[in-house]
Amino acid sequence: MIPASAKDGVSEKMTAQHNGQENLLVLLQEAQDKFGHIPEELISELSKSLDVSTSDVYGVATFYSFLSTKPQGRNVIRVCKSIPCFLRNCQPIIETIEKEIGIRPGETTSDGRFSFQLTNCIGACDKAPAMMVNDDVHVDLTPEKTSQILKAYE
Amino acid sequence: MPEKRIVLRNCGVIDPERITTYLDKDGFKALEKARDTMSQQQIIEEIKESGLRGRGGAGFPCGLKWELASGAPGNEKYVICNADEGEIGTFKDKYILQNDPFTLIEAMAIAGRTIGAEKGYIYLRAEYRFLLDSLKSAIDQAKETGYVRDFDIEIRQGAGAYVCGEESALMDSIEGKRGEVRYRPPFPPSSGLWGKPTIINNVETLMNIPQIILNGAAWFNQLGTERSKGTKVFSVSGDVKKPGTYELVLGSPLKELVEELALAEEVKMVQIGGATGRIVPYQMIDTPLAFENILGAGAVVVFHESRDIIDIVYRTMEFLAEESCGKCTPCREGTEVMLEILRRFACGEGSEKDMGLLEELSSAMMLASMCGLGQAAPIPVMDSLHHFRDAYESRIKKTKWS
Numbered sequence: 001m002i003p004a005s006a007k008d009g010v011s012e013k014m015t016a017q018h019n020g021q022e023n024l025l026v027l028l029q030e031a032q033d034k035f036g037h038i039p040e041e042l043i044s045e046l047s048k049s050l051d052v053s054t055s056d057v058y059g060v061a062t063f064y065s066f067l068s069t070k071p072q073g074r075n076v077i078r079v080c081k082s083i084p085c086f087l088r089n090c091q092p093i094i095e096t097i098e099k100e101i102g103i104r105p106g107e108t109t110s111d112g113r114f115s116f117q118l119t120n121c122i123g124a125c126d127k128a129p130a131m132m133v134n135d136d137v138h139v140d141l142t143p144e145k146t147s148q149i150l151k152a153y154e
Numbered sequence: 155m156p157e158k159r160i161v162l163r164n165c166g167v168i169d170p171e172r173i174t175t176y177l178d179k180d181g182f183k184a185l186e187k188a189r190d191t192m193s194q195q196q197i198i199e200e201i202k203e204s205g206l207r208g209r210g211g212a213g214f215p216c217g218l219k220w221e222l223a224s225g226a227p228g229n230e231k232y233v234i235c236n237a238d239e240g241e242i243g244t245f246k247d248k249y250i251l252q253n254d255p256f257t258l259i260e261a262m263a264i265a266g267r268t269i270g271a272e273k274g275y276i277y278l279r280a281e282y283r284f285l286l287d288s289l290k291s292a293i294d295q296a297k298e299t300g301y302v303r304d305f306d307i308e309i310r311q312g313a314g315a316y317v318c319g320e321e322s323a324l325m326d327s328i329e330g331k332r333g334e335v336r337y338r339p340p341f342p343p344s345s346g347l348w349g350k351p352t353i354i355n356n357v358e359t360l361m362n363i364p365q366i367i368l369n370g371a372a373w374f375n376q377l378g379t380e381r382s383k384g385t386k387v388f389s390v391s392g393d394v395k396k397p398g399t400y401e402l403v404l405g406s407p408l409k410e411l412v413e414e415l416a417l418a419e420e421v422k423m424v425q426i427g428g429a430t431g432r433i434v435p436y437q438m439i440d441t442p443l444a445f446e447n448i449l450g451a452g453a454v455v456v457f458h459e460s461r462d463i464i465d466i467v468y469r470t471m472e473f474l475a476e477e478s479c480g481k482c483t484p485c486r487e488g489t490e491v492m493l494e495i496l497r498r499f500a501c502g503e504g505s506e507k508d509m510g511l512l513e514e515l516s517s518a519m520m521l522a523s524m525c526g527l528g529q530a531a532p533i534p535v536m537d538s539l540h541h542f543r544d545a546y547e548s549r550i551k552k553t554k555w556s
Contacts, residue, residue, distance in 0.1 A: 021331060025330045029313060032313075060332050063315065064312075064314045065313070065314030066313040083242055083425075083469055084391040087391075087392045087393060119281075120473055121240060121244075123239055123240075123244065123282065125242075125244075125245055125389065125391035125397065126245060128391065136284065137284060
């Protein structure tokens with residue numbers, strides 16, 4: 001749910017030493033954490049308050065893979081698809097998740113519990129296959145272990 | 155050559171949550187020595203003399219970088235630690251940050267003292283956010299104990315972009331922008347973060363600094379080869395029995411790392427340096443790991459004989475096309491076109507002409523791309539064409555005319 005003023009709760013304590021843009025990415029990251037995505041209202045509000053053009057705010061909001069302008073599930077699953085995880089059979093893990101939560105990569109469950117994405121190297125190659133759920137890193141995955149892990153995320 | 159722990163000397167030895175355990179291991183002695191007994195020029199000379207080169211992949215001489223920033227005019231300067239370890243198959247900086255954040259903080263403070271910077275940033279990749287609290291706590295402890303003073307360290311988090319490991323894109327990201335690379339020159343030591351003189355070093359490069367200050371350049375530069383001094387930390391993964399982080403004296407043969415330490419068998423090839431790294435066939439397994447030969451940031455992915463080279467190169471290019479920042483045409487379009495051609499080979503629909511096209515595209519991208527991503531993106535394609543040409547030839551579509 002987007003609050004009336006999307007900016008509520010996104011810190012205003014920051015002072016820009018150099019220019020308004022300096023704080024843009026940090027504020028977008030805060031919004032992503034708080035709302036699960038970056039609401040459109042916030043883009044125009046940030047544009048005004050930081051004195052950065054709307055297109056520049058939108059440009060930053062859409063550049064980074066951990067920021068999203070579309071609503072995401074409460075929990076975001078990111079399964080690593082890079083070569084070390086591929087060599088260690090990440091495909092059955094991806095299929096297990098598809099079966100467990102009934103969506104494909106790039107989608108969000110209708111109850112808003114999970115978003116599912118494939119991602120590039122998360123730096124857990126020595127314990128591949130690996131995935132992130134929100135900020136948690138899960139390693140040495142098997143299909144059974146993966147199903148168990150998902151149960152813990154409401 | 156043996157394993158030797160300089161960078162990883164405290165990993166698994168100290169408690170990364172408690173600074174007292176670091177102090178027991180000569181913690182902050184190098185900073186005190188640098189601050190109390192050495193001039194800025196003396197520190198620079200020591201680092202230059204040590205032969206330390208950047209561990210992030212490019213191998214730029216660290217002492218020279220510091221000297222340039224130190225000599226650059228202006229009072230506002232910055233130290234940046236690049237902890238945006240995004241190269242495929244690399245996890246050594248994560249291991250370092252997890253196990254010994256204090257050495258890194260000490261090194262950054264020495265860097266600040268050397269170039270006259272009061273502010274440092276650690277740019278931490280989004281995927282390593284779980285390290286954020288312990289890193290913050292380490293910084294706080296270093297301040298509370300009074301060892302780090304007159305130097306402020308702030309952590310900035312990435313938001314998921316491989317290209318932000320590239321120094322100019324990283325600085326744009328700290329400035330709150332899209333992580334797009336900059337035209338150079340000017341280089342960061344003269345015009346970096348917010349246009350101010352800046353040094354930007356990889357985590358591992360910085361980890362060497364306190365030991366060099368304490369033990370001297372001569373102690374450090376006796377290790378390694380003529381142009382590669384000291385040790386290197388490698389991240390080994392893929393088709394091996396013992397994946398993990400290994401620190402070896404530079405110049406050690408690839409064979410030692412892959413077969414003796416990581417216990418790989420029936421190796422077809424090794425990819426060294428990640429997605430834009432070199433592909434080394436098994437025949438070259440005795441190659442010494444050094445800047446003179448092959449090194450990169452130390453990602454070592456091992457492939458078993460049964461692996462399909464075209465599949466691997468295709469997946470590598472898919473990654474690069476996805477992560478290209480899009481600012482320059484040779485990289486943005488070149489990676490996509492290469493991907494399309496590789497897709498044809500993967501489906502057995504390649505042609506003789508496609509092989510020529512890959513070669514032509516490669517040279518254009520290497521020449522005209524703005525940063526390392528586009529310049530090095532053709533490397534896996536060229537290396538595989540060179541060493542495994544028959545794999546491409548076997549995927550050329552047979553028509554009734556051929």
